[in-house]
Amino acid sequence: MQQLTSKKALIIFTRNPELGKVKTRLAKTVGDESALKIYKFLLNHTVEITKKINVDKFVFYSETINQNDIWDTDIFKKKLQTGKDLGDRMNNAFLELFKIGYEKVIIIGSDMFDLDKKDLDSAFAALYTKQFVIGPATDGGYYLLGMNELNPAIFQDKNWGTSSVLGKTLENLKDEKYLLLEERNDVDYYEDIKNVEAFQQFLPSYLDKNFL
Incomplete structure (x- = not known):
């Protein structure tokens, strides 16, 4: 039985x-090696902003659980994603944690440079007055989703990775109390990072600010 140290959990x-x-759409412009370096940089950023949040933290890996990596097992509990698509995998992760006994659960990805600890603290605080909290992404998806109880409809009948995801999710929640957080940009394409100083160190020399 999973030991709860909080009633709140971060996925x-x-x-x-x-x-x-990783970052295959970005890699089409910057190449696979630079895309991997950028992804690892984003992973480290996510570790930094999440490790001191006062909730139980779970890392759900896509393929295999890595025991000796940047996710310290003293801080992060490690699990494997299960399901046929992204919606199914997210639903199963929420379901697992609610079954354990958590009352407020939030999910994020591991590659949001525009996210910080304060945003996550605010999202958890919102769940004391709202049933759901959503962080909308500029591409029409979302970078954060939190809830006090599982609503499976959120994860069904979506074209994941397209600009329709947020709108259809809000349709599912039209009769619920929810909070929309500030819109943020995620990192999928070269245009998302080409003018961001933190990423310049990873970009190939043949690229410049006027590329494309």
Whole structure:
């Protein structure tokens, strides 16, 4: 039986950092090696902003659970994603933690540079007055989703990775009390990072600010 140290839990969905398998849309411009370096940089950022949050933290890996990596097992509990698509995997992760006994659960990805600890603290605080909290992404998806009880409809009948996801999710919640957080940009394409100083160190020399 999982030992709860809090009634709140944070789910972090992550891809195993393998060459050619992460940030594939970004890699079309910057190449696989730079895309992997950027992804690892984003993973480290996520560790930094989540490790001191006063909730139980779970890292759900996409392929295999890595025991000796940046996710310290004294801080992060490690699990494996299960399900046929992203919606199914998220639903199963929420279901597992609610069954354990958590009362407020939030999910994020592991590659949001525009996210910080304060945002996560605010999201958990919102769940004391709202049933759901959503962080909308500029591409029409969302970078954060939190809830006090599982609503499976949120994870069904969505074209994951498209601009329709947020709108259809809000349709599912039209009769619920929810809070929309500030819109943020995630990192999927070269245009998302080309003018951000923190990423310049990872970009190939043949790229410049006027590329594309």
